[in-house]
Amino acid sequence: MDIAVVGAGSLGSLLGGLLAREHDVTLVGRDPHMRRVAAEGLRVAGVEQFRVTPAARTDVPDSADLAVVAVKSHDTAAVADQLAGCELGACLSVQNGMGNEATLAAALDCPVLAGTCTYGARLDEPGTVAFTGRGEVVLGPPAGGRSETAERVGAAFGGAGVETTVAADMPRRLWAKLAVNAAINAATALARVENGALADGPGAALAADAARETARVAREQGVDLADERAVELTRQVVRDTAANRSSMLQDVEAGRATEIDAINGYVVAAADEPVPVNETLTRLVRTRERAD
Structure with a gap:
């Protein structure tokens, strides 16, 4: 090919x-x-x-x-x-x-x-x-x-x-990936930490909240993604990539434009009801980008 x-x-x-x-x-x-x-x-x-x-x-x-x-x-x-x-x-x-x-x-x-x-x-x-x-x-x-x-x-x-x-279920898989990215990328970029910092404590709670909000919006869009499934996937990725620096963190450190609008910003735009965690993360990353 x-x-x-x-x-x-x-x-x-x-x-x-x-x-x-x-x-x-x-x-x-x-x-x-x-x-x-x-x-x-x-x-x-x-x-x-x-x-x-x-x-x-x-x-x-x-x-x-x-x-x-x-x-x-x-x-x-x-x-x-x-x-x-x-x-x-x-x-x-x-x-x-x-x-x-x-x-x-x-x-x-x-x-x-x-x-x-x-x-x-x-x-x-x-x-x-x-x-x-x-x-x-x-x-x-x-x-x-x-x-x-x-x-x-x-x-x-x-x-x-x-x-x-x-796969025949790409909508669910795409939303699941979005939940993980929404949970990890902005938080690590703003806190300037590796993924493993979200394994416990306040970072883990923040990531879980962002994942749950994303799963709720997925269901609003007709995609079957349970809150705890999104949280479970996020925790698994955090464990598996603990030493990684997320792509959004790398973009922030390099002064490049991030993908915030296609990740947390997408969740905000697609939501029928407020998603305060994703909205706050989006606003903070956009503020960081403007400062750069």
């Missing part, structure tokens, strides 16, 4: 590197990383160690069987416009936050799939990505159900050794 990975930072580079062992892959990202990959290949270190030689560029190609979108949520609209001029067979979002699939589908003529990814990655230096944790890609139609496109993409990922599940 001819695959373009758009947003080849840490996670995009790792997925692209894994897929390049079996498929024709083009990484689309920023220099100097793309320039180094084009010249010397991509080195993957950590859980697995290997070198692959995908194509690498800073603009999207003219065509691909599949575009895997891994950019930050605030860049989705711009990437959708770029991909609209690309002849695509399908598109898969593995992004954080909600609403990305709808933005892509509005601009593209091909099937758009939703996805979640729990692989761990860190971009150490241009040309090198650290594989920090084995995980899973779950994908399927954004509205739920099955599709031939999802089965074909799932088989392509599995054939490259990527642990993959093709």
Whole structure:
């Protein structure tokens, strides 16, 4: 399969590197990383160690069987416009936050799939990505159900050794992931702590409250996600990633725009009733961004 990975930072580079062992892959990202990959290949270190030689560029190609979108949520609209001029067979979002699939589908003529990814990655230096944790890609139609496109993409990922599940319940899985992100990202970014700081004490209580609010909004939207299931998933991720610094914390520390609007801000916008914890976290992160 001819695959373009758009947003080849840490996670995009790792997925692209894994897929390049079996498929024709083009990484689309920023220099100097793309320039180094084009010249010397991509080195993957950590859980697995290997070198692959995908194509690498800073603009999207003219065509691909599949575009895997891994950019930050605030860049989705711009990437959708770029991909609209690309002849695509399908598109898969593995992004954080909600609403990305709808933005892509509005601009593209091909099937758009939703996805979640729990692989761990860190971009150490241009040309090198650290594989920090084995995980899973779950994908399927954004509205739920099955599709031939999802089965074909799932088989392509599995054939490259990527642990993959093709799921019929993507709305529930997306809201569950949103609950975890809403619980962890903003709190760790504001407190400047690793994920493990939310394992007990006031941090754990705050995370649980944000997760419960998100689960309630999911049910308002017709998605069956129980409060305690959202809290349980959050606690599990906190335990499993205790030493990790969340992507939002990294963005705040680097003075970059965060994905707050697609995470806690999305919960606030979608809620029928007040969600004071998510609203407070959203306002605080936005204030932090303005200060930067």
